[in-house]
Amino acid sequence: MPDIRYPIGPLEVETPVTPERRREYLAQMTAAPGLLRAAVQSLSDPQLDTPYRPGGWTVRQVVHHLADATLNWYVRTKLTMTEDNPTIKPFAEAPWAELADAREGPVDSSLMLIDGVHTRWMQFFESLGPADWARRFHHPERGPLTMDVTLGTMAWHARHHTAHITELRKRMGW
Numbered sequence: 001m002p003d004i005r006y007p008i009g010p011l012e013v014e015t016p017v018t019p020e021r022r023r024e025y026l027a028q029m030t031a032a033p034g035l036l037r038a039a040v041q042s043l044s045d046p047q048l049d050t051p052y053r054p055g056g057w058t059v060r061q062v063v064h065h066l067a068d069a070t071l072n073w074y075v076r077t078k079l080t081m082t083e084d085n086p087t088i089k090p091f092a093e094a095p096w097a098e099l100a101d102a103r104e105g106p107v108d109s110s111l112m113l114i115d116g117v118h119t120r121w122m123q124f125f126e127s128l129g130p131a132d133w134a135r136r137f138h139h140p141e142r143g144p145l146t147m148d149v150t151l152g153t154m155a156w157h158a159r160h161h162t163a164h165i166t167e168l169r170k171r172m173g174w
Contacts, residue, residue: 004053007163013152022133022148025155030122032158033115036066039165040107047174048107052164057097059168062161064102065093067110070117073154077124080137080147087138125151 014021040048040063048060057065072091079086096102133148145153168174 004164004167005056006160007167008156008159011153011156011160013149013156015146015149017133017148017152022151025151026122026125028155028159029118029125029151032155032162033111033118036063036114036158036162036165037111039162039169040111043174047172050168050172052168056164058103059165060105060107061097061102062164063107064105064110065097066158066161067113068096068102069093069157070114070121070154073150074117074121074124076137077121077147077150080135080150081124081128081132085136085138085144087140090139090141 017025040059043059048063049058051058052062068091076088079088128147133146133151135147136144139145
């Protein structure tokens with residue numbers, strides 16, 4: 001039985017990232033908001049409040065987590081292009097998911113936020129030149145990361161959490 005924590009497999013970003021792979025990641029990022037929106041379409045509040053796995057976040061928390069992560073990682077990429085090897089601040093994902101807005105808030109606001117930030121983010125990514133993809137920032141928990149690795153990570157992250165929802169829907173027959 002596959003590990004439902006990792007429905008698309010664990011994170012793997014091969015380095016160096018080739019231009020072809022970068023285009024794949026960009027296409028995945030472009031598609032991510034629509035795929036997430038489709039994954040939660042027509043779910044009821046009780047369904048949104050169902051954990052995707054025992055001990056896991058609810059569907060609602062997953063959607064809000066994706067919005068929180070999108071905001072944080074978008075800012076990190078902008079800092080990377082405007083500062084020399086900045087050290088970014090991580091955010092405590094699990095406690096954020098337990099705040100009232102993530103536990104109880106309607107998902108529409110996070111879906112709209114993701115749509116808007118992804119539109120800007122894709123414009124930003126498309127504007128980068130070849131040398132820009134090697135720019136680095138320092139993540140206190142993960143060490144140095146490049147723009148290329150960040151793109152690959154975020155493409156995986158969106159697919160990973162969307163798959164939590166789509167796989168739950170399959171298991172539950174929704």
